[in-house]
Amino acid sequence: MTSALQLSGERFAAVYYIRAEGPTQAEARARAICLEQTVEFPEPLIPEAAIRRQIVGEIADLQAADQGVYRAVIRYPLEVAGDELTQLINVLFGNVSIQPGVRLMDFTLSPGLFRRYRGPRFGIAGLRERLGVHQRPLLCTAIKPMGLSPAQLADLAYRLALGGIDLIKDDHGLADQPFCRFDERVQRCAEAVSRANRETGQQALYLPNVTGPFADISRRAHLARGAGAGGLLFCPGLAGLDSMRSLADDDTLALPILSHPAFQGSLAVSPEAGLSHRVLFGLLNRLAGADAAIFPHFGGRFAYAEADCRDIVRGCTQAMAPEGTAAENGAAGASGMAPIFPVPAGGMRLDRIDELVRFYGRDCMLLIGGDLHAHGDDLAGSCRRFRDLAEAAVSH
Amino acid sequence: MTSALQLSGERFAAVYYIRAEGPTQAEARARAICLEQTVEFPEPLIPEAAIRRQIVGEIADLQAADQGVYRAVIRYPLEVAGDELTQLINVLFGNVSIQPGVRLMDFTLSPGLFRRYRGPRFGIAGLRERLGVHQRPLLCTAIKPMGLSPAQLADLAYRLALGGIDLIKDDHGLADQPFCRFDERVQRCAEAVSRANRETGQQALYLPNVTGPFADISRRAHLARGAGAGGLLFCPGLAGLDSMRSLADDDTLALPILSHPAFQGSLAVSPEAGLSHRVLFGLLNRLAGADAAIFPHFGGRFAYAEADCRDIVRGCTQAMAPEGTAAENGAAGASGMAPIFPVPAGGMRLDRIDELVRFYGRDCMLLIGGDLHAHGDDLAGSCRRFRDLAEAAVSH
Incomplete structure (x- = not known):
């Protein structure tokens, strides 16, 4: 035979x-x-x-x-x-x-x-379009710390949206804990961000973390969409790259996806094994439909090297197009897989925005968490400062 | 608030x-x-x-x-x-x-x-019971190489079952390729192994690889069961540990699961980062419901150290029970999460069976692939030799 x-x-x-x-x-x-x-x-x-x-x-x-x-x-x-x-x-x-x-x-x-592979549904251009933000880096933060109730997190989300943050994500440790159930949290936070948007006329997005049990991922994502969430946070290292792809490809969801690196770090840690930072945080995320990829910026508490971060930017933005086509060489207007936002993070502070924008340019998403809370009780004021600094950084 | x-x-x-x-x-x-x-x-x-x-x-x-x-x-x-x-x-x-x-x-x-967490449904004891093999290591092999048609693979599976192999798994590279579709392969191979079992009176199991797209994993597993497959092969590194757990916990499947380490190696590669071999190949596999865990034996082409393999054995068999209970101290009859088979693999040969059994004892599963084909055309004869060597090794 x-x-x-x-x-x-x-x-x-x-x-x-x-x-x-x-x-x-x-x-x-x-x-x-x-x-x-x-x-x-x-x-x-x-x-x-x-x-x-x-x-x-x-x-x-x-x-x-x-x-x-x-x-x-x-x-x-x-x-x-x-x-x-x-x-x-x-x-x-x-x-x-x-x-x-x-x-x-x-x-x-x-x-x-x-x-x-469809790749990112939105990418840099689509996400900018969705947010109506074209000139400056996007502003992102997380609702935290874990332990707050859904009502408290919703209050936080409301104030962050009022302050002008573009993307307000769940902390990636918020799952479906007994002290903060997914369904209630997502309903409350989506509603809070919508309310703030009605007041500001802006279009901040709330991105709940839909990483979860195999059989509940799709339900959580659809509940989120029904509640008015404007995007999804997902940890492909915990739940699989193809789970993320299935969310990205779901036309009945059609939501931007922010990829979080939890549990993926060890895949790139040895320079002689594993995946390059470019492949892990850039190419695989794009192939699996993420629109933005979170990773640790060098000089934060995760000690990535500057070269690693450059490699990630290349992975997020290098041509992904059929070999031998104009798009592969990055020709303008040629069709390839959309570039996505690099999202440098990991203990970033307001006083580093200039440095971040110098390194990443305007096409990045700045993720600042704890430091927004480190400047007194006026959270909305800290958010406005975040935006002002990002706007100023690109006009230098 | x-x-x-x-x-x-x-x-x-x-x-x-x-x-x-x-x-x-x-x-x-x-x-x-x-x-x-x-x-x-x-x-x-x-x-x-x-x-x-x-x-x-x-x-x-x-x-x-x-x-x-x-x-x-x-x-x-x-x-x-x-x-x-x-x-x-x-x-x-x-x-x-x-x-x-x-x-x-x-x-x-x-x-x-x-x-x-329910843990392994079968574990060492349950899998032995299912196979009716109580004294010797279990014998496992893979149908390969990729490129053979479903009919050719079924012929191979038939001869391997006739030869007395206990567990005949898909090569982990067999997915749902156009030259070898999952549905046809699984139908044919399951039928072939059943036919051999009727002839021999034994109960060899066929384990198709159900690693696949998020939305198709459960369908493939149920198709496999319907076709008569006696177990499943799964790669949690590719499709997620919780996907494997969902298969293990599915009472309408109730099939033994063999976990394959594809893409997981980098998680343990640096001694200063990642997961210990015990956690990666032992504890996490058990928590996610695997009944046996494949890993590279030292001295094969993957160059794991002897200490790594000992650590994996501990992870597969150490007590996993509530802290402070009798079961945690390994008391006989006390209830904990079932120990599972370590499956040393990676270029193993018939002439190493003695060494393997000396190292792992009888409670292991021996996985020999290519070497069964390296001793002439009489495949069933090589399988019988595999069994004889395993039986002899435990009686030394």
Whole structure:
């Protein structure tokens, strides 16, 4: 019995850094990845030439990148990734995640992959349009601390919206706890932000955290939309990237999604393993439909490096378009997957806004949490100061 | 407006290794974790004493563990974790995953947590019962390589079942590709294994890979059960731990679950960050309902250390029971969360079975893939040899 395997020949590329002691070992390791991520079978035992030719990954390029590190470009058949994000991620980095000394640095979209993923529904342009804010960074904060009641959080949300914050999100630790039930919190906070919007004429968005049990994610998201929430907060590290994609692709929701990095940090922590910051916080978030990606800005309490943050910006904004098209080269007006907002966070303060805007430019979302509460009781006043500082920063 | 926060006072413990230059810094870092994982708010700004007292984590113990490393036991309120696995994981390691020099080593179940999680439905005892195999390690293999048609894979599954393999799983790269659709593959393979079982009088199980798109996981699992599959393969790193829990807890499925580590490796790779092997492959898999956990045995192509594998065994089998009960001390007959099979894998060969059984004892599942195909065309013969070697290894 032989198969009638006949694939399209279309392949997409993944870029790895591989630790190796020399070009021979680098080539052997790259070749091992080609097998590991596809057939996971000893090469001599592959039963059909068609499988060896059509299924196994191919080394498209292999270069020394640094002392003891090689950069390998491996091309995988489109069909191996199927139509599913889980399997695409499996091909990119499933089993090799268990091997030391291999890091996924980047990947590209072939035309077939590009067609399978809708990507961000809003992205930078769509979210600006929705908020009517075109010139300055977007302003974001969280309602917290955990332990406040739904009524107290709603009061907070109301005052933050009055103060002119664009996006008011749940703290990512607010789930469905007995002391603060999801349904009541979301109803109250959405109502509070709507009330503030009626008073200000602005259109602040409330984004509840819909990370939750597998069978309740969609219900929570739809309850949020019904209550008037203007977006969703989601932690793909806790509940899965494809869960986020399912929310992003749901036309009956059609809400902007802010991705939170909880539990994802370890995936990027070793420079010799895991995923590059670009892939983890940028490319995968976009592929899974996030419109903005939260990550720790350098110099905060999370100690990311400046280079990591630059890499994240590239992942949020680099061209994601079919290879070889005008859009891949970033041509204006050409169609690719929308760029999304980088959201530097992690103990950011009002006195760092200038520095943040110098680094990220205007197309970022500034997330300031605790520090809005550190300047006395006039919360709305602190919010106005936040906005003034952001506006001033772009006019420098 | 003040809250009427009134929590039970019940707390569960997480054990971290924290990098610090001395006891003062260690204490400060541990205290920072207590805040980060709960209120995520500057301590002086917490608006109510009740929140500071009832919500924030508490340092229960802090000791020097190694040069520059401290072991901190932090106790979190039960209610902060809510009733959801996603939030429990968020409390244990959500934001601190982004901080370097913090590793989650272990955690314990308080009575309230224990009640909320059903854990493995089968575990070691239940799976042995189901298979009628009580004395020797269980035998597992995968149908592969990717690229074979459903009919070819079914033929393979048939011969493996005839040869006496206990658990025949999909290769974890088999998803729902155009060259091998999930529905057809699962129907054919389940039928083939049933046919072999009728011939041999044994009860080999076929475990299809139901990792897939968020909205299709449950459908695939139910299709598998309807077709006669005897278990499920799942990759929680790709589709989320809570997705696996939802399959394990589904009484209309009631199938054993084999957890595959794809994409999870980076979570444990740095000894100074991420999760211990025990937590990642043992405790979390059990909490999420897996009955067996695949991981790379040391000395294979994945280069895990012997100590890592011992730690995984502990995670698969250590007591998971309410603190302070007889079951926590492993008392016979006392009720805790079932221990599960460690499944050492990653390029294992028939000639290593003796070594594997010496290391893991009889309560392990031996997973041999490619090597079953490396000894000539008589696949059933290689399977019988696999079984003979496993039986002989426990009688030494």
